Amino acid sequence: MDTQTQAPYKRFRPERYKPQMALSWWWQKPTYLLYILRELTSVFVATYAVILLLTLRALGAGGEAWSDWLTTLQSPGMIALHLVILLFAVYHSLTWFSLAPTALVLRIKDYTVPAKALVVAHVVIWLLCSIAIAAIVLTR
Amino acid sequence: MQKSIKIEVKRYIPEKQPTPFYQEYEIPLEPKWGVLDALTYIKDEMDGTLSFRWSCHMGVCGSCGMMVNGQPALTCATFLEEYLPGPIRIEPLDHFRVIRDLVIDTDDFMGKLKRVKPWLIPVEEKPLSEGENKQTPAELAAFKQYTLCINCLLCYSACPVVGLNETFVGPAAIALAQRYNYDSRDQGQAERHDVLLDHGGAFDCTLIGECSRACPKHVDPTGAIQRYKADGALEYWKRLILPRGAASK
Amino acid sequence: MKKSQNNDPFWWSFFGAGGVFSSFFVPIHVLLLGLALPLGWWLWPEHESLLELARHPLARIYLFLLIALSLFHAAHRIRFTLHDLLLAHSVDKPAAFACYGGAIIGTLYAMVTVWTL
CATH class of the missing domain: 3.10.20.30 (Beta-grasp domain)
Known part of the structure; x- marks a missing residue:
């Protein structure tokens, strides 16, 4: 027998069984489900980008258009939508920060900044940015 | 009992x-x-x-x-x-x-592993008379974790992307590519970029993180792939913008 | 060196930048403009002063980046999620076209909106 060959072994039993992934694969492990939820935050991020765009258009269209837009935002449906968006947006932020250390390795001389410290730093910066934006808008 | x-x-x-x-x-x-x-x-x-x-x-x-x-x-x-x-x-x-x-059947994996060239690729072979290749503890620490991989393939089974996409080279292969990319004796990054930037490479990964949870040796392929994406994206833009040859070393 | 036929690193770069931007700034905008403003949780500035604030050059750049990068971030994720959920490679090309195309249209629209504010 030729033992040098690199060809895949199939001299005697060439059959292979290849299992197929189920459509419900993401439902089979909690970690997969959390992953899909994390990915679905993107739908809400996109939705909010569009809403923000509409908000800017209303803002630019004059006082009357602005108060019309406010009335639209005050409808229960829009409030509920924003609650859901907020929930997913916060989940997006937290998952993004917690995964940031996988790509980001900070070395200061021989010292590697621990992943946990990086996550905490992200959260602190996030809160500071949020407070800053709120202060700029609300103290006009 | x-x-x-x-x-x-x-x-x-x-x-x-x-x-x-x-x-x-x-x-x-x-x-x-x-x-x-x-x-x-x-x-x-x-x-x-x-x-x-x-x-x-x-x-x-x-x-x-x-x-x-x-x-x-x-x-x-x-x-x-x-x-x-x-x-x-x-x-x-x-x-x-x-x-x-x-x-x-591990043939598919073996083929993928070979594609990322998991071996030292020096620019020129140093003659034996010049002595050994020295490495500082810090240089060793840069890649040591990735040497612990035992090719057990648990990460491939844990990864839905491997199941969804047959061309994906997979977690262990990318971690082992990084093991050599981060080795101070190696200059094979450009050749590995060719594979990892392409279809089936690191950008097919959607960061589920299950490979690192499954790894019995704590190699952390997730981190290896994420770090590659950061390096690889930089290389991609260099190749796109800089004149030919300037990006690859 | 081989010229890569794969554009994913290109889109991934915008996905990453958008992920950073949106994770830091989207929640506070949802809270302020989507809940605090319509529910009257605060004595809100008048329309004129808000408009003046948004017209500041830095605010224009910030708002444009926030919208555009969020769209590119979401486009990349939605494309991959569709592939993951439907288990079909055949949807990937049309999905990529629709997702990135939508993000590009949204970006152009945001550019005009912010410019003419």
């Missing part, structure tokens, strides 16, 4: 029937037995036709990876006591072609 435990094994015997089936075995429950010991007992005492791979029995060789109750695991390092009262379902590693019973 429980005296026995039920083991459900997914069997595939191509000459008998074209689809796999489950077979149950009731085996004595010995304290300190691993799942691999249970399979060995079945093969020795109950059913000699059962096929599975194993070698070192001590978590080093990476041969005995299987799905244990749906989770990829080294069967030598997984104990029956963790699954009481049972039953324990044992299946071949997910996403691989099965040759027979619990034995998977």
Whole structure:
């Protein structure tokens, strides 16, 4: 027998069984489900980008258009939508920060900044940015 | 105290029937037995036709990876006591072609591993007379974690992207590519970029993170792939913007 | 060196930048403009002063980046999620076209909106 060959072994039993992934694969492990939820935050991020765009258009269209837009935002449906968006947006932020250390390795001389410290730093910066934006808008 | 435990094994015997089936075995429950010991007992005492791979029995060789109750695991390092009262379902590693019973076909992985060139690629070979290649502890620390991979393929079974996308080179191959990319003696980054930037490379990964959770050696392929994406994206833009040849070293 | 036929690193770069930007800044905007403003949780500035604030050059750049990068971030994720959920490679090309195309249209629209504010 030729033992040098690199060809895949199939001299005697060439059959292979290849299992197929189920459509419900993401439902089979909690970690997969959390992953899909994390990915679905993107739908809400996109939705909010569009809403923000509409908000800017209303803002630019004059006082009357602005108060019309406010009335639209005050409808229960829009409030509920924003609650859901907020929930997913916060989940997006937290998952993004917690995964940031996988790509980001900070070395200061021989010292590697621990992943946990990086996550905490992200959260602190996030809160500071949020407070800053709120202060700029609300103290006009 | 429980005296026995039920083991459900997914069997595939191509000459008998074209689809796999489950077979149950009731085996004595010995304290300190691993799942691999249970399979060995079945093969020795109950059913000699059962096929599975194993070698070192001590978590080093990476041969005995299987799905244990749906989770990829080294069967030598997984104990029956963790699954009481049972039953324990044992299946071949997910996403691989099965040759027979619990034995998977690793050819596809071997091909992918070779594509990322997991060996030292120096610009020019240093003659022996110039002495050894020295490395500082910090230079070793930059890649040491990735050398711990034992090619057990648990990460491939854990990764849905591997199952969804047959061309994806996979977690271990990218971690091993990074093992050489981060080695101070290696200058093969450009050649590995060619593979990892392309279709089937690191950008097929969607950061599920399950590979690192499954890894018995704490190699952290997730981190290796994420760090590659950061390096690779930079290289991509260099190749796009800079004049030819300026990006590859 | 081989010229890569794969554009994913290109889109991934915008996905990453958008992920950073949106994770830091989207929640506070949802809270302020989507809940605090319509529910009257604060004595809000008048329309004129808000408009003046949004017309500041830095605010224009910030708002444009926030919208555009969020769209590119989401486009990349939605494309891959569709592939993951539907298990079909055949949807990937049309999905990529629709997702990135939508993000490009949204970006152009945001550019005009912010410019003419």
